[in-house]
Amino acid sequence: MQFLQLVISGIAQGCIYGLIALGFVLIYKATETVSFAQGELMMLGAFGALAGMTMVGLPYWLAVPAAIAGMAVFGVLLERVVIRPILGQPAFSIVMLTIGIGYVARGMITMIPGIGTETHTLPVPYKDQIWNVGPLVLNVEQMVVIAATGVLCAGLFAMFRYSKLGIAMQASSQNQLAAYYMGIPVKQLNGLVWGLAAAVAAVAGLLLAPITFVHANMGFIGLKAFPAAVVGGFGSLPGAIVGGLVIGIVESLSGFYLPDGFKDTAAYVVVLVMLMVKPNGLFGEKLRKKV
Amino acid sequence: MRFIFKTSYAQDIQLAKHGGHVFWYSVLGLVLLGAPWLFAEYWLAQLTFVLIYAVVGLGLMLLAGFTGQFSLGHAAFLGVGAYTQAVMTNAGLPFPLALLCAAGLSAAVGIVVGLPALRLKGIYLGMATLSFGFIVEEVLARWEKVTGGNAGIHVKAPDLFGWKVDSGEGFYFLCLGIAVASTLAILNLLRSSTGRAFVAIRDSEISAQSMGIHLARYKTLSFALSAALAGVGGALYAHKLQFISPDQFNIIQSIDLLLMVVIGGLGSVHGAFLGAIFLITMPQAIALIKDYLPAVIGQAPGLQAVVYGVVLVSFVLFEPLGLYGRWLKVRTWIQMFPFYRKGMFKRQKSFQKSDRLK
Secondary structure (H helix, E strand, C coil), X not given: CHHHHHHHHHHHHHHHHHHHHHHHHHHHHHHCCCCCCHHHHHHHHHHHHHHHHHHHCCCHHHXXXXXXXXXXXXXXXXXXXXXXXXXXXXXXXXXXXXXXXXXXXXXXXXXXXXXXXXXXXXCCCXXXXXXXXXXXXXXXXXXXXXXXXXXXXXXXXXXXXXXXXXXXXXXXXXXXXXXXXXXXXXXXXXXXXXXXXXXXXXXXXXXXXXXXXXXXXHHHHHHHHHHHHHHHCCCCHHHHHHHHHHHHHHHHHHHHHCCCCHHHHHHHHHXXXXXXXXXXXXXXXXXXXXX | CCCCCCCCHHHHHCCCCCHHHHHHHHHHHHHHHHHHHHCCHHHHHHHHHHHHHHHHHHHHHHHHHHCCCCCCCHHHHHHHHHHHHHHHHHCCCCHHHHHHHHHHHHHHHHHHHHHHHCCCCHHXXXXXXXXXXXXXXXXXXXXXXXXXXXXXXECCCCEECCEECCCHHXXXXXHHHHHHHHHHHHHHHHCCHHHHHHHHHHHCHHHHHHCCCCHHHXXXXXXXXXXXXXXXXXXXXXXXXXXXXXXXXXXXXXXXXXXXXXXXXXXXXXXXXXXXXXHHHHHHHHHHHHCCCCHHHHCXXXXXXXXXXXHXXXXXHHCCCHHHHHHHHHHHHHHHCCCCCHHHHCCCCCCCCCCCCC
């Protein structure tokens, strides 16, 4: 039972990693760049909802969509203002750029007097509730994380499979130039992808907030989502979620069965092993540059 | 305008290309030699830090700027060097031997990290080095018998075969000597065939390979040299601070180091020094202007992060060659006055080169 309990909490944590990793993968697939600001976008989303609920006084069910929509718009703007001007430059410039954006976001939040340096709890309706299923004690917060991740994944799957927008995104991620020739507005799509990634990050933030706290440094969890994305294969959307689950479960189990210190490094050990054994990840496509 | 007429092949690889170089670097050398008498003690200490960071920056510049391999875990090498130095010095080893150990161990660790680099590219390599950085930090924190764990460890003053370097001036000269030596070593390396091979790998791995460059060997070598310099820097850092703990070698430090080479200017040796100056003077500058800002902004704890972020973003957006690139423009403007044209350093529009097979 202990084992099952650990696995469940690992899955819940893994869903968070998976959602952040999903943002990385979305952006990577669309623009072949890596955003290091994903964790900070998540933090901004959580703070957005917090501000909506505590300052404006919105009810939970209104504050959440507002925060997600707000972050989506923010993502589109971010792409338009800072990312687009340097598209085509070496991938590393964009990595540095997003690290810079992350710094600014974290610093800005910290600078807000009275709020930035404190830790907050997001007053969600399902706070601290517990279900007893047989011998298992299920934390409702974790169940919500798992359920919401499932719904979100189904939604994304449907979008990429059936909607025109999703298919256009797939096309432009496979070959930007060819997609452009087919009349797909690649630049606008890139903007939308950033918006989508920011929205997914905001969802992750909102789901994570009840489990931990809302804090300016909560974005550092994004650093653990990288291993998730790599384990799944950087170019694969289902891979991101699976990778997240793998990392989450390994972390949860190693925290219990292995000595101190392994919990924090488990994710990185897994990713190093993965890179040695299967550098393209579980679901990654094999890439070889053509001359 | 200065025209250099080449009359011999040896001129191509001379370090000082013309009289101007000789003159200005001599002036710089004299100022640095006279620094203990020219500057107050506080500024001398800052200058020492600049030299230390420059040594680390040179290593990262070799890796990132000249070989094109990015390391997001460079603080780990710094940490390995610092801890090796601390343990060795406290065990009574003389400074040069301890330094050699620090550099050697860091280089060995660098080779281990470099091994996946042979198969990994771009973001995957970044991930591998990042993960490695986290693991090293955790090892430093948990291996309490040797490293003292999170409580940290004190480092004795360097002992140069009986000459205890415990004054600020003495240590400054030590750092200066090491910084100059490593700069010359890097410059020398870059004009050798090894250095050219590094640059070739950076520009195109495929063409480098087809020119007969053994990718695996040179990439590992680059990692090893870079890690060794980071180790030397870490050793000096340990002596300068006299106290080290694992949280000084975390991801933030790694990112700071990257920030240093990017802002300094990737692909230039000057960039390592300019970046180090930036990294050290920036907090001071922020502290200075703090008083003139309204209290809401000036006293806010996040100010430094915002300034760093904004500077980084604006450099990437507007000056991808960093401070050194800016200096090149200024110098060209002065040299060509009044004939400087606006588009001379215009960035070429480029299409993203896809790494995808399809």
